[in-house]
Structures are given as structure tokens and as C-alpha cells.
Amino acid sequence: MIDLRELKERKEEIGKNIADRGMKVDLDLIIELQNQRSLLLQQTEALRKSRNENAKKMKGKMDQNTRTALIEEGKTLKDRISEIEETLKKVEQQYFSLARTIPNYAHPSAPVGALDKDNLEISSWGEPASFTFTPKDHVQLGEQLDIIDFESATRVSGPKFYYLKNEGVLLELALQRYAIDILQKHGFILTITPDIAKEEIVEGIGFNPRGEESNIYTIEGTGTCLVGTAEITLGGYHAQHQFDESDLPLRYAGLSHCFRREAGGAGQYSKGLYRVHQFSKLEMFVYCTPEMSDEIHSQLLSIEEEIFRGLGIPYRIVDTCTGDLGAPAYRKFDIEAWMPGRGESGEYGEVTSTSNCTDYQARRLNVKYKTKEGETRFVHLLNGTAIAVSRAIVAILENFQMSDGSIKIPSALVPYMGITEIRR
Numbered sequence: 530m531i532d533l534r535e536l537k538e539r540k541e542e543i544g545k546n547i548a549d550r551g552m553k554v555d556l557d558l559i560i561e562l563q564n565q566r567s568l569l570l571q572q573t574e575a576l577r578k579s580r581n582e583n584a585k586k587m588k589g590k591m592d593q594n595t596r597t598a599l600i601e602e603g604k605t606l607k608d609r610i611s612e613i614e615e616t617l618k619k620v621e622q623q624y625f626s627l628a629r630t631i632p633n634y635a636h637p638s639a640p641v642g643a644l645d646k647d648n649l650e651i652s653s654w655g656e657p658a659s660f661t662f663t664p665k666d667h668v669q670l671g672e673q674l675d676i677i678d679f680e681s682a683t684r685v686s687g688p689k690f691y692y693l694k695n696e697g698v699l700l701e702l703a704l705q706r707y708a709i710d711i712l713q714k715h716g717f718i719l720t721i722t723p724d725i726a727k728e729e730i731v732e733g734i735g736f737n738p739r740g741e742e743s744n745i746y747t748i749e750g751t752g753t754c755l756v757g758t759a760e761i762t763l764g765g766y767h768a769q770h771q772f773d774e775s776d777l778p779l780r781y782a783g784l785s786h787c788f789r790r791e792a793g794g795a796g797q798y799s800k801g802l803y804r805v806h807q808f809s810k811l812e813m814f815v816y817c818t819p820e821m822s823d824e825i826h827s828q829l830l831s832i833e834e835e836i837f838r839g840l841g842i843p844y845r846i847v848d849t850c851t852g853d854l855g856a857p858a859y860r861k862f863d864i865e866a867w868m869p870g871r872g873e874s875g876e877y878g879e880v881t882s883t884s885n886c887t888d889y890q891a892r893r894l895n896v897k898y899k900t901k902e903g904e905t906r907f908v909h910l911l912n913g914t915a916i917a918v919s920r921a922i923v924a925i926l927e928n929f930q931m932s933d934g935s936i937k938i939p940s941a942l943v944p945y946m947g948i949t950e951i952r953r
Contacts, residue, residue: 655843666870759783883913
């Protein structure tokens with residue numbers, strides 16, 4: 530969350546940011562609850578002080594009438610404190626619950642807009658593939674080559690699941706290892722994370738684990754969820770922790786399965802592997818000081834570019850608009866790969882994103898560091914997709930398809946797969 534001490538001072542700025550993101554937050558009610566909480570805390574403190582003074586008086590010598598009066602006064606103070614504390618508990622619960630809905634501040638340069646069409650293209654690399662034949666989409670290619678089976682997965686698990694088969698399995702594992710080797714070269718600590726996280730960690734990262742709008746699967750009766758990304762488990766790794774400044778930055782790479790409800794995720798751009806309920810992803814996650822975060826954000830984007838340039842897949846980079854940022858992100862860049870089978874004549878589709886979440890998640894997870902001068906501050910947290918395997922497979926199949934339906938393997942993956950093409 531943001532620093533709640535700034536609510537009144539920066540109310541106009543916070544309100545504009547909420548509007549720019551297309552969100553609805555009752556800022557006036559939150560400030561009113563903040564005032565109520567402050568008053569109740571003052572009243573509680575004053576009553577406790579009176580109770581302490583009453584207790585001191587009880588230790589002195591006095592007549593019976595005075596003692597009886599002090600006992601009655603003590604009981605009254607105790608009851609009054611209990612009453613106010615109960616009211617304070619209810620006010621705090623509502624206050625912090627609503628305060629957590631306030632989004633992070635947005636970077637001044639983030640484009641203002643409501644939908645992904647308002648994202649701003651800032652650069653591109655590579656030329657979209659040109660074919661002498663009508664290209665197929667990855668669903669047709671995968672089924673004809675017997676490397677993806679959607680029909681059986683739908684029968685066994687339901688829509689938006691899939692089986693990878695034969696060389697499809699090798700391609701998935703090759704992409705994982707290819708990206709892992711790049712992150713290891715850049716000094717990331719490699720992890721395979723749990724696929725389950727406690728609800729408080731999910732909420733701390735900024736995901737909503739409950740309700741119809743949630744994109745997260747909850748495990749009934751356990752207080753846990755299936756993770757939608759390793760960002761959740763990597764962010765929770767150091768929850769309630771305090772670093773020394775010399776410990777930072779810390780760079781983690783987390784390989785995990787990702788589970789998403791994808792409620793409302795329909796349409797031609799969501800078919801096949803592009804939007805599924807389960808997929809594998811290698812995530813980058815960084816703990817750093819505020820002074821480092823802008824530079825590290827650029828570094829994460831550069832690594833994502835390195836991965837897709839190495840695969841030879843054309844892409845563009847977009848600066849994500851305010852309405853598409855998500856509550857935790859201060860600024861987010863997406864890489865969109867060219868997908869020849871998307872739409873009538875090919876379209877760009879998102880394959881990675883990288884976000885600087887500043888101290889928004891750290892405040893919720895209570896992750897701090899001590900400066901060299903001894904000051905305690907919240908860390909900045911950043912995340913970035915190294916490879917979302919299912920979407921990378923979409924881009925590879927569609928960009929490297931041949932006229933006979935076979936797929937040429939990108940040269941960077943050949944050492945991992947041991948083959949140069951997929952054909953039947």
C-alpha cells in the first residue's frame with residue numbers, strides 16, 4: 530500500500546491517480562475512518578493514562594470511602610477502555626481493508642488510458658515474418674504435429690488446459706533451461722518455488738484471492754491459494770524481514786507452475802495456449818533500495834529483450850497505460866511478440882511484462898532494510914517475466930513454421946533439444 534500518512538497531504542494527487550487507473554475507491558471514507566481511528570487511539574491512550582494514575586492512587590493510604598470510589602472509577606475506566614477498543618478494532622478493520630484498495634502511485638511518464646490499446650509503443654526489434662504461403666496458427670500446427678492436445682485435456686480437465694506431447698515436451702523444457710542459463714549468467718539466485726501460498730501473502734503482493742473478479746484459485750478451507758505467478762512466492766520469501774543495505778540488491782529467479790481462473794478470458798486472441806488455466810513460467814524478482822529501482826527496472830527489460838532476441842522472435846515494447854498497470858505497479862513495460870497466426874494477418878501478443886512496484890508491496894509484506902546511517906526504510910520490489918513458456922511456444926511455432934507444416938527450431942534452443950526441426 531501507499532504511505533497512509535500522505536492521504537490528506539496528497540489527496541488530490543491520489544484521487545487523480547485512482548481516476549487515471551479507472552478504479553473506484555472512496556477516498557473520503559478512508560480519510561474519515563483514518564480520523565476516527567486517530568481520535569479513538571487518543572481516547573484510549575488518555576483512558577489508559579487515567580487508569581494508571583488510578584492504580585497508583587490505590588497503592589497509597591486512604592479511608593474506605595475514598596478506596597471504594599477509586600475501585601468504582603477503575604471499573605468504569607476498564608469498561609470504557611474495553612468499549613473503545615472494540616470500536617477501534619472495527620474501525621481499523623474497515624480502514625485498513627479499504628486503504629489496501631488504493632493503488633500505487635503511477636510514474637509521471639506512464640501513458641494515461643483505460644485499455645491496452647492506450648499503451649504506448651516505445652521501440653521494436655526484428656521484422657515480422659513474411660511467408661510465401663498462408664501461415665497457420667499454433668493450434669493447427671501443434672495438433673498436426675502431434676505436440677499439443679487440447680481435446681483430450683478438455684475432456685480430462687476442462688477448457689483452457691492442454692497436454693504437451695513428443696517434441697512439445699522437449700520444447701517446453703528447452704525454453705526453461707535456455708532462460709535459466711541466461712538468468713544465472715546475470716547473477717540471479719535460482720529457485721523452484723511452491724505452487725501454493727497463504728492468502729495473506731497473495732494479498733500482500735496485491736492479488737485478490739477472493740470474489741468473482743479474482744484471477745486466483747483458492748483452496749477451500751485451507752487459507753491458501755494456487756499461485757498465479759512466482760512473483761507471489763518470491764515476494765513472500767522475505768516477508769516480515771529486515772535487510773542491511775549491504776545485502777541489496779537481491780535477484781531471484783523462480784520457476785513455477787502458474788494457475789489462473791481467466792474469468793472472462795474469451796475471444797479469438799485467447800484461444801489455444803495464449804490464455805490457459807495452467808502454464809510454466811520463469812519469473813525474475815528483485816529486492817533493492819529506492820535509489821536502485823529505476824535502473825534495475827531497465828535491466829529486467831533488457832534481459833527480457835535478450836531472451837527474445839536470442840530466439841529470433843520479432844517484438845515491440847510498450848509502456849503500459851495507467852488503466853492496464855494493475856494496483857501494485859508504478860510503471861510497467863510489456864514485450865509483445867509478433868504472432869503470425871493471430872487475427873487475420875498477424876498481430877503482436879504480450880509475452881513478458883516487467884514492473885517496478887516501488888515500496889507498495891513491501892509495505893504490505895513488511896519488508897524493510899536498515900541504511901548505512903541506521904535509518905529503517907521499506908525496500909523496493911520489482912518483477913519481470915523471463916519466459917512464460919506457453920506464450921513463447923505460440924510465438925515459436927507461428928514464426929518458424931515452414932510451408933510443409935514443420936517447425937524450424939531457433940538455433941539458441943538446438944543444443945537443449947538436440948534437433949533442428951519438428952516434423953511429422
